[in-house]
Amino acid sequence: MIPNEKTDAPPSSRSGIVPAGRKRKRLRKEEILVEATRLFAERGYEGASMGDLAERVGLRKASLFHHFASKDVLYATVLTELMESVKAALVLAVTSEGSFADRLDAMTDAVTMTLGAQPHAARLLVREAMDWGPVMKESLGQTVNDVLGAALEFAKAGQREGVFNADADLTHVVVSIVGIHIMPFAIGEIVERFTGTSPFDPGFVEQRKVAVRSQVRDLVLVKRAKR
Numbered sequence: 771m772i773p774n775e776k777t778d779a780p781p782s783s784r785s786g787i788v789p790a791g792r793k794r795k796r797l798r799k800e801e802i803l804v805e806a807t808r809l810f811a812e813r814g815y816e817g818a819s820m821g822d823l824a825e826r827v828g829l830r831k832a833s834l835f836h837h838f839a840s841k842d843v844l845y846a847t848v849l850t851e852l853m854e855s856v857k858a859a860l861v862l863a864v865t866s867e868g869s870f871a872d873r874l875d876a877m878t879d880a881v882t883m884t885l886g887a888q889p890h891a892a893r894l895l896v897r898e899a900m901d902w903g904p905v906m907k908e909s910l911g912q913t914v915n916d917v918l919g920a921a922l923e924f925a926k927a928g929q930r931e932g933v934f935n936a937d938a939d940l941t942h943v944v945v946s947i948v949g950i951h952i953m954p955f956a957i958g959e960i961v962e963r964f965t966g967t968s969p970f971d972p973g974f975v976e977q978r979k980v981a982v983r984s985q986v987r988d989l990v991l992v993k994r995a996k997r
Contacts, residue, residue, distance in 0.1 A: 798829075802823070802829075802837055803848055803851065805823060805826045806818075806844055807888070807891060808889070809822060810894050810897075811893040811894040814897055815841075815903065820835075820841050820844075849898055849905050850905075850909065852894065853895065853910055856884050857916065857920075859883070860881060863877040864877060864920060864921075864924050870928040870931060871933065871991060874928070874987065874990065878947075878979070878982045878983050878986050879979050881951045882951065882978050882979050882982050883979070886955065886970055886974075886978065887970075887975075889970045891955070892952045892953075893955070893956045895952070896952060896956045898910065918944055922941065925990060926940060928990070933991065934990045934991060935991065935993075936992075938990060940990075943989050943990055946989065947989065955970070958970065
């Protein structure tokens with residue numbers, strides 16, 4: 771259970787500050803979430819403080835509480851928004867028009883682009899999954915399960931249609947695909963040292979899309995005999 775951080779609790783006697791404008795308030799919240807993702811990914815929940823975050827985003831610590839009531843709320847929001855973005859990309863791809871092979875490509879592209887566009891997202895999701903923290907136990911775990919379940923049902927439908935390999939153990943295929951997608955972005959420093967390019971570089975993401983398409987197709991599509 772996440773311990774309460776009394777020093778990060780907003781003073782109950784203070785009233786909220788009226789923002790200068792809705793657009794600026796929304797922008798500030800987005801900035802906080804981006805930097806909070808980076809901070810939590812680097813240090814984990816326990817190692818990150820609202821004071822550290824306030825310094826990074828150029829706000830007073832107390833001002834953060836006009837956007838997020840506590841560190842617990844901020845942490846849960848960061849993780850939930852990350853996973854929901856992956857879920858939305860996956861659902862859009864699965865429900866799009868086209869053949870099973872086309873939609874399979876769309877799914878892999880969508881997840882690769884989503885993770886590639888959000889530095890530290892994959893690392894933070896992996897950290898939370900490994901720690902099996904309260905957010906994962908209480909809400910995020912169900913979202914993750916929904917995403918994996920949707921991928922599995924799509925694969926089974928493709929198998930029934932004779933497009934996906936009938937001999938493939940689809941549950942394990944889905945598990946393998948999770949690693950293919952997430953790990954290069956979760957271990958960014960290792961990938962950068964090995965390839966000489968940041969995995970979040972747009973050029974690398976485009977190359978990754980092509981590579982993942984090929985790898986996932988090899989895992990699931992029926993092999994057609996060459997004539």
